[in-house]
Amino acid sequence: MSSAITLIDYGIGNLLSVSRALEHCGADVELAQTAEQIEAADKLVLPGVGAFADGMNGLRERGLVDAIRKHAEQDKPLLGICLGMQMLLGTSEEFGQHEGLGIIPGRVCAIPGTTDAGQPHKIPHIGWTELRRPQPDTEWNGTVLEGIPADSRTYFVHSYTAIPDDPKHRLSDAGYNGRTIAAVIRKGSVYGTQFHPEKSRNVGLQILSNFIGLKR
Numbered sequence: 001m002s003s004a005i006t007l008i009d010y011g012i013g014n015l016l017s018v019s020r021a022l023e024h025c026g027a028d029v030e031l032a033q034t035a036e037q038i039e040a041a042d043k044l045v046l047p048g049v050g051a052f053a054d055g056m057n058g059l060r061e062r063g064l065v066d067a068i069r070k071h072a073e074q075d076k077p078l079l080g081i082c083l084g085m086q087m088l089l090g091t092s093e094e095f096g097q098h099e100g101l102g103i104i105p106g107r108v109c110a111i112p113g114t115t116d117a118g119q120p121h122k123i124p125h126i127g128w129t130e131l132r133r134p135q136p137d138t139e140w141n142g143t144v145l146e147g148i149p150a151d152s153r154t155y156f157v158h159s160y161t162a163i164p165d166d167p168k169h170r171l172s173d174a175g176y177n178g179r180t181i182a183a184v185i186r187k188g189s190v191y192g193t194q195f196h197p198e199k200s201r202n203v204g205l206q207i208l209s210n211f212i213g214l215k216r
Contacts, residue, residue, distance in 0.1 A: 003026050003027050003028050003212055004027070004028045004030065004041075004042055004043065005022050005027040005028065005029050005030070005043050005044075005045055005212060006029075006030050006031075006032045006037065006038065006040075006041035006042070006043065006044050006045070007019055007022070007029055007030070007031050007032065007044075007045045007047065008031075008032050008038065008044060008045065008046050008047070008059075008064065008068070008084075009031045009032060009033045010033070010055070010058040010059050010062055010064060011058045011061075011062075012048060012049065012050055012054055012055055012058045012083075013047035013048045013049060013055075013083070013084070014047055014049055014196075014198070015031070015047060017198045017199070018045065018047045018081065018198045019031075020198070021197065021198035021204070021205060021208055022045070022198075022208055022212070024205065025205055025208045025209040025212055026209070026212060027208075027212050032044075033062060034062070034063075034064075035062075035063050035064055035066065035067035036067075038064060038067035038068060038071060039067050039070065039071070041071065041076070042076060042077075043076065043077040043078070043079075043211070043212070043214070044068065044071055044076070044077070044078045044079070045078075045079045045080075045081065045084075045211075046068065046078065046079070046080040046081065046084035046087065046088075047081045047082070047083075047084050048080070048081065048082055048083025048084035048085075048086075048087065049082060049083055050083060051083075051094060051095060052083065052086055052087065052092040052094040052095075052098050052100070052108060052160070053092075053094065053095060053096070053098045055083050055084075055086075055087050056087060056098060056099065056100060056101075059087070059101075065101065068101060068103075069101060069102070069103060072101075072103045072188075072189075072190050075188050075189050075216055076189060076216060077189045077190075077191075077211065077214045077216065078103075078189065078190045078191070079144070079191045079192070079193070079211050080190075080191070080192040080193070081192075081193055081196060081197065081198070082157070082158060082193070082194060082195070082196055084192065085162060085185065085192025085193055085194055086100070086108045086160060086162055086192075086194075087100045087101050088100065088101055088103045088104045088162075088185070088190065088192050089101075089102070089103075089104055089105070089106040089107060089108055089162055089163075089164070090102045090104075090105055090106060090107060091107045091108070092107065092108035092160065093107070093108065093109055093110065093160075094108065094110070094159075094160050103187065103190055104164055104169055104185055104187045104190060104192070105164065105165040105166065105169075106162060106163050106164035106165045106166075106169070106185075107162075107163050107165075108160050108161070108162050108163070109160060109161060109163055110123075110159060110160055110161075111123055111124075111125055111158070111159060111160065111161050111176065111179060111181070112179055115177035115178050115179070116177065116178025116179060117178065119177075121176075121177045123159050124157060124158055124159040125156055125157075125158055125159070125176045125181065126156065126157050127155070127156060128153040128154065128155055128156075129153060129154065129156050129174040129175070129176065129181075129183075129195070130150075130151045130152065130153050130174060130175070131145070131148065131150065131151065131152050131153075131154060131172045131173075131174060131183050131184070132150055132151065132172065132173055132174065132175070133150060133172065133173075134167065134170045134171075134172070134173045135167075138170075138171065138172075140171070140172075143171060143186060143191070143210070144171075144184070144186075144191050144193075144207050144210040144211045144214070145171060145172060145184060145207065145210070146210050147206060147210070148203060148206060148207065152203045153200075153203065154174075154183070154193075154195035154196075154197065154200040154203055154204060155195055155196050155199045155200045155204070156174065156181075156183075156194060156195045156196075157196065158194060161181045161182060161194065162182045162185055162192065162194065163182065164182065164185055169185050169186060169187050170182050170184075170185060171183075171184040171185060171186040171191070172184035174194075174195075181194060182194060183195060189214065189216060191211065193207065
């Protein structure tokens with residue numbers, strides 16, 4: 001089984017820390033800056049930090065959007081991290097309305113500025129938060145969360161949250177003062193983590209190792 005991982009370099013994202021984490025997990029990491037490199041990839045990782053529009057503009061300016069969509073259509077493994085996860089969806093309301101990759105139907109919306117009890121709370125959501133199954137029967141075996149105990153903590157830094165149209169695309173949720181956040185989304189071989197696995201210690205490294213080991 002190949003351990004080759006192609007990390008998309010589009011001018012925005014925490015490439016060094018993600019690359020080091022993947023290499024620690026045994027991956028042979030290659031950076032991709034062209035559509036041709038993406039089309040040749042077996043497994044893709046789309047990292048990202050910052051604003052949605054900036055991320056999508058970076059992909060468009062380099063002509064990478066269609067290649068990423070084609071990769072997903074072929075059911076090749078793809079992992080979006082933080083902003084990279086959000087860009088997998090159809091639209092975002094961050095600083096206006098913006099079109100995403102549309103690989104997983106849904107939208108990206110601001111985390112409400114109040115708790116479920118109506119009290120103001122801090123935005124962005126920053127810190128270690130437990131992963132939980134959206135439904136008791138949500139299956140993690142055979143996914144990037146295989147072997148991860150429920151209530152494992154991962155590291156989040158974000159102000160917006162993904163809302164997939166189909167609840168079945170929510171693989172894991174997290175709670176923030178009573179507000180539900182999509183922590184991991186999935187459609188086929190396409191995954192997104194709202195948290196940063198490269199900053200989430202052993203749990204995050206296990207998730208990356210699981211991704212490296214995915215079969216089509």
